[in-house]
Amino acid sequence: MSLPEWLNGDDKDGDVPFSAAEILERCDILATHSSRVGAIERSYLTAEHARTNWTVGEWMAQAGLEPWQDAAGNQRGTLAGPRDDSPVLLLGSHLDTVPGAGRYDGILGTLMAIAVVGRLEAKGVRLPFGIEVLGFADEEGTRFGRTLLGSCAVAGAWQDSWWELRDAQGISLRTAFEAFGLDPARIEEAALPRERVLGYLEAHIEQGPLLEDADRALGVVTGIMGARRFDLTMVGEAGHAGGMPYGRRRDALLGASEVVTVIETLARDHGAIGTVGRMQAYPGAANVIPGRAEFSLDLRAETDELRDRVWDLIQEQAAKVAAARNLDFQAVERHDAEATVVGERLAEAIRAGIAATGDTAPLELLSKAGHDAMAIASLTDYAMLFIRCGGGISHHKDESVIEADVALALDAFEAAVLDLARTF
Numbered sequence: 001m002s003l004p005e006w007l008n009g010d011d012k013d014g015d016v017p018f019s020a021a022e023i024l025e026r027c028d029i030l031a032t033h034s035s036r037v038g039a040i041e042r043s044y045l046t047a048e049h050a051r052t053n054w055t056v057g058e059w060m061a062q063a064g065l066e067p068w069q070d071a072a073g074n075q076r077g078t079l080a081g082p083r084d085d086s087p088v089l090l091l092g093s094h095l096d097t098v099p100g101a102g103r104y105d106g107i108l109g110t111l112m113a114i115a116v117v118g119r120l121e122a123k124g125v126r127l128p129f130g131i132e133v134l135g136f137a138d139e140e141g142t143r144f145g146r147t148l149l150g151s152c153a154v155a156g157a158w159q160d161s162w163w164e165l166r167d168a169q170g171i172s173l174r175t176a177f178e179a180f181g182l183d184p185a186r187i188e189e190a191a192l193p194r195e196r197v198l199g200y201l202e203a204h205i206e207q208g209p210l211l212e213d214a215d216r217a218l219g220v221v222t223g224i225m226g227a228r229r230f231d232l233t234m235v236g237e238a239g240h241a242g243g244m245p246y247g248r249r250r251d252a253l254l255g256a257s258e259v260v261t262v263i264e265t266l267a268r269d270h271g272a273i274g275t276v277g278r279m280q281a282y283p284g285a286a287n288v289i290p291g292r293a294e295f296s297l298d299l300r301a302e303t304d305e306l307r308d309r310v311w312d313l314i315q316e317q318a319a320k321v322a323a324a325r326n327l328d329f330q331a332v333e334r335h336d337a338e339a340t341v342v343g344e345r346l347a348e349a350i351r352a353g354i355a356a357t358g359d360t361a362p363l364e365l366l367s368k369a370g371h372d373a374m375a376i377a378s379l380t381d382y383a384m385l386f387i388r389c390g391g392g393i394s395h396h397k398d399e400s401v402i403e404a405d406v407a408l409a410l411d412a413f414e415a416a417v418l419d420l421a422r423t424f
């Protein structure tokens with residue numbers, strides 16, 4: 001079969017359907033669906049979310065997918081298989097962003113999934129399975145403090161306790177659902193039946209510098225690190241910044257600060273990653289000794305065992321710091337995600353896809369960032385394709401990708417789907 005030239009991936013024209021240039025143009029368009037002028041912020045169940053679903057739905061329809069919004073607000077597109085009961089291959093990523101985001105985290109992978117379907121349809125390829133493209137509505141957890149809400153709904157892992165989660169304005173998740181036009185009572189309709197699903201493939205920017213350092217455009221993911229998050233508190237006693245002598249101070253911020261350095265030391269020494277991204281002193285006045293300090297901890301490691309061991313050590317050391325300063329240390333767990341590994345057959349397909357672009361021994365990467373694939377792992381096997389991003393920068397407005405890399409990634413992602421079809 002001879003193909004039109006634009007299908008071979010060597011076009012440079014932004015108007016060409018399903019090309020890397022078109023995808024990047026669409027990333028620019030979605031970057032304008034933001035709650036802030038001059039910055040990208042798109043959180044769950046907002047007007048920007050609705051606008052994005054509508055726009056992406058149009059693009060899904062152009063690619064031959066039947067677009068629909070599910071009971072959790074995820075934007076989905078269905079390509080029917082040869083039979084009514086054909087199994088379904090899932091492709092996707094997320095459409096929400098952190099505050100001050102770049103334009104590719106999640107978005108690129110969703111638009112690539114749509115483009116791959118568009119390319120296969122344009123070539124008249126008939127797959128032995130159906131495809132569902134998923135644009136997850138809430139991966140980052142920015143609004144309600146709980147990540148992966150969209151993919152958990154699809155995986156059938158929604159928890160009733162989440163309905164009472166509240167955003168910074170005090171609006172509950174239940175109320176936000178209703179305001180968005182969704183019915184909380186129907187949330188289970190978003191879940192996919194396990195027996196129909198073949199697996200899940202996600203393309204995503206690396207969000208780290210390893211591909212760039214290795215001078216590679218693409219990499220295959222071996223697994224995703226599990227993360228635990230805690231709200232930590234040191235409680236002491238507020239007092240006059242002048243009048244209270246050092247020997248009698250119970251300065252909560254000093255205790256918390258010591259714990260922050262303990263976290264770095266223990267995590268580094270044991271090959272884990274600990275980050276304190278937020279700290280607040282109370283009452284928060286220049287002339288008052290802080291009586292209370294609240295801070296966060298995000299803890300990750302290659303295995304859950306290692307991560308949990310480091311957490312035990314941190315707690316031990318924090319208790320010692322607190323005792324030495326006559327403070328009280330408290331920890332509340334906010335989030336716990338298990339480490340996951342990819343499905344071997346699906347990862348093989350990604351490897352075959354990358355090999356088809358000329359890199360026959362692709363770099364293998366463990367994802368240190370969380371992804372929707374973690375939630376989908378409870379439903380079905382997954383595999384991921386990583387794409388080089390400039391300087392490893394992500395969750396930042398300077399996030400960048402190269403058009404040539406996206407073109408290679410499209411070819412690889414399409415080849416991975418065809419590899420699965422061949423051995424189906």
Ligand SMILES: [Zn+2]
Pocket residue numbers: 094105106139204371
């Ligand atoms: Zn992401």
